[in-house]
Amino acid sequence: MSSIYEDSRDVFLDTVNTKDYIQLDRVSLLYRSLKESIKKPLKMILLYGKPGTGKSMFLSKLHESLSSSQQVYLYHTPILDESEFFKTIAQDLYGMEYSGELNFTQFMKVVQNRDLGDSIIPLIMLDEAQLYSAALMEKIRLLSDTRKVKFVIALHKTEKEDLIAKEHFQTRIWESIKLENASRLELKIYIQKKLLKANCFDTANMFTKKSINLIHKLTDGNYRDTNKLIYTLFDIYSHYIENTPHLINSNEISNKYIEMSAIHTGLINA
Ligand SMILES: Nc1ncnc2c1ncn2[C@@H]1O[C@H](COP(=O)(O)OP(=O)(O)OP(=O)(O)O)[C@@H](O)[C@H]1O
Numbered sequence: 086m087s088s089i090y091e092d093s094r095d096v097f098l099d100t101v102n103t104k105d106y107i108q109l110d111r112v113s114l115l116y117r118s119l120k121e122s123i124k125k126p127l128k129m130i131l132l133y134g135k136p137g138t139g140k141s142m143f144l145s146k147l148h149e150s151l152s153s154s155q156q157v158y159l160y161h162t163p164i165l166d167e168s169e170f171f172k173t174i175a176q177d178l179y180g181m182e183y184s185g186e187l188n189f190t191q192f193m194k195v196v197q198n199r200d201l202g203d204s205i206i207p208l209i210m211l212d213e214a215q216l217y218s219a220a221l222m223e224k225i226r227l228l229s230d231t232r233k234v235k236f237v238i239a240l241h242k243t244e245k246e247d248l249i250a251k252e253h254f255q256t257r258i259w260e261s262i263k264l265e266n267a268s269r270l271e272l273k274i275y276i277q278k279k280l281l282k283a284n285c286f287d288t289a290n291m292f293t294k295k296s297i298n299l300i301h302k303l304t305d306g307n308y309r310d311t312n313k314l315i316y317t318l319f320d321i322y323s324h325y326i327e328n329t330p331h332l333i334n335s336n337e338i339s340n341k342y343i344e345m346s347a348i349h350t351g352l353i354n355a
């Protein structure tokens with residue numbers, strides 16, 4: 086039988102799965118505003134934020150919730166070959182199969198000639214969009230100009246990508262949404278809700294204000310770094326409970342073990 090610490094540890098595996106989605110006030114607000122934006126006659130929406138702030142999770146959740154009411158596609162990994170990219174969209178949006186190449190001019194014609202009638206403009210969500218070339222981004226922009234397809238583009242923000250955003254979307258992106266690291270309170274909610282969802286009530290109660298503050302200091306509230314840290318933390322607990330249980334206080338998380346985990350995961354340089 087696995088221990089409570091092992092169960093708690095596995096809660097923090099770094100995966101993007103909508104069934105693990107946690108409602109956080111700030112994210113829910115952005116989520117609602119993005120859903121509103123999608124209804125507006127916008128062509129492109131930019132979703133950005135540092136790595137590990139929850140962009141992929143956000144897109145997956147959005148995809149899941151929209152898919153019952155409209156045509157929506159989520160490309161997790163960029164399709165870097167242009168012809169493959171257009172072919173994939175043609176297949177998804179229009180069910181068209183191309184055996185040879187499909188270039189931009191040809192595909193543009195296909196898109197322009199579509200009559201959407203009264204139906205909602207289909208939506209394509211591109212995750213990890215910082216990997217697309219500037220040239221392909223420009224074509225995506227032109228596609229969105231036809232108003233026959235909308236794009237939500239998620240990218241992590243660095244100086245360089247900021248530039249991409251400026252050059253290519255300045256006038257086109259009518260809405261941009263930024264995801265941030267968690268505040269202390271949000272981080273506490275995140276950790277506890279995650280554990281409670283997995284019925285790990287005892288460990289959820291072990292996080293005191295002091296331990297949350299330390300975790301926040303170490304991870305800056307980044308969700309991915311927090312996952313890594315707490316995964317390691319409970320891994321340490323599960324080893325101790327087996328081998329040296331007297332070293333464990335099961336009432337509250339020890340800051341010493343948080344620090345050990347931070348060294349282990351590289352958040353502190355030992
Ligand atoms: N709202 C949320 N509910 C539950 N888990 C979340 C939430 N937001 C983020 N996470 C967790 O944080 C981890 C990192 O989030 P995600 O992969 O979505 O970040 P990202 O912004 O896409 O990062 P990158 O730019 O590196 O792709 C996820 O694996 C997930 O476990």
Ligand SMILES: [Mg+2]
Pocket residue numbers: 140141142212213
């Ligand atoms: Mg991502």
